[in-house]
C-alpha cells in the first residue's frame with residue numbers, strides 16, 4: 515500500500531502553549547487509524563493540520579508526497595483538489611451547517627466542486643445515510659445525530675480519499691453508534707478517527723496512535739496490544755482509579771474512562 519500522508523516532527527502551539535510536540539506519523543492508503551487521547555491532548559488540532567486548516571509551527575506535513583503549506587493552498591487548483599480529497603467531520607456539526615434545507619446542505623459542496631447530476635448524488639447519499647426523509651427540513655432543527663449524518667452525507671458525496679472524523683460518536687446513542695461503526699467499516703477509503711473512548715476504539719480501526727497529556731505520541735501500533743499494556747494506558751490517562759462502594763466496603767480499582 516502506498517503512503518497517503520505523513521507528518522515529520524510536527525509541533526503546534528496556540529500562543530505559547532504547545533499542543534502537539536514532535537509528532538511523526540505515516541498513514542498508508544486504505545488504513546483505518548484511531549487517534550486516542552484524553553481531552554486536550556491535541557487530537558482535533560492534529561486533524562486540523564491534516565485537513566490543511568492549521569499549519570505546523572515546526573516540522574512538515576505531506577499529502578501524497580506534496581508538502582502542504584499555507585502558500586500551496588492559496589493556489590486555487592491545488593486547493594480545490596486537496597479540499598475535495600481530504601474532508602473533516604468536525605466534532606460539533608453545528609459549525610458545519612449553514613443552508614436552509616438538508617438538500618441544499620448536501621448539494622452545496624457538490625456545486626462548489628463542479629459535480630454534475632447533483633440531484634442524483636444528493637438522493638444517493640441521503641439514502642445511504644438514512645436521511646432521505648429529512649431532505650426538505652431545515653438542518654438547524656435536527657437532532658445532533660441527524661445533523662452529523664447530514665454533514666457526513668455532504669462530505670462523502672464529494673467521494674473523498676481521506677476522511678477525518680473528530681469524535682464522531684459524541685452525539686450518537688448506542689444504536690446510531692453501532693450503525694456508524696458498520697457504515698465506516700464498509701467505506702473503502704482512508705479514515706482517521708479521534709476518540710477518547712477506549713471501549714469504542716477497537717471498532718474504529720486496528721491501528722491506534724496514542725497522544726499523551728504532554729502532546730507526544732506514546733504508542734503507534736496494534737490496538738489490542740495497547741489495551742493490554744496497563745503502564746501505557748495509565749501514562750495516557752485512559753484508565754483511572756476510583757473508589758466504589760461494594761457491599762458497604764469501599765475499594766478501588768482501575769476503570770476505563772468510558773465504554774459504550
Ligand SMILES: Nc1ncnc2c1ncn2[C@@H]1O[C@H](COP(=O)(O)OP(=O)(O)OP(=O)(O)O)[C@@H](O)[C@H]1O
Pocket residue numbers: 528533551552553554555556557558559560605710
Ligand atoms: N483556538 C484555540 N486557541 C487556543 N487554545 C486552543 C485552541 N484550540 C484548542 N486549544 C487548546 O489546545 C489544546 C488541545 O486542543 P484539542 O482540541 O486539539 O484537543 P483534543 O484532544 O481534541 O481535546 P477534546 O478531546 O477535548 O476535543 C487544549 O488545551 C485546548 O484548550
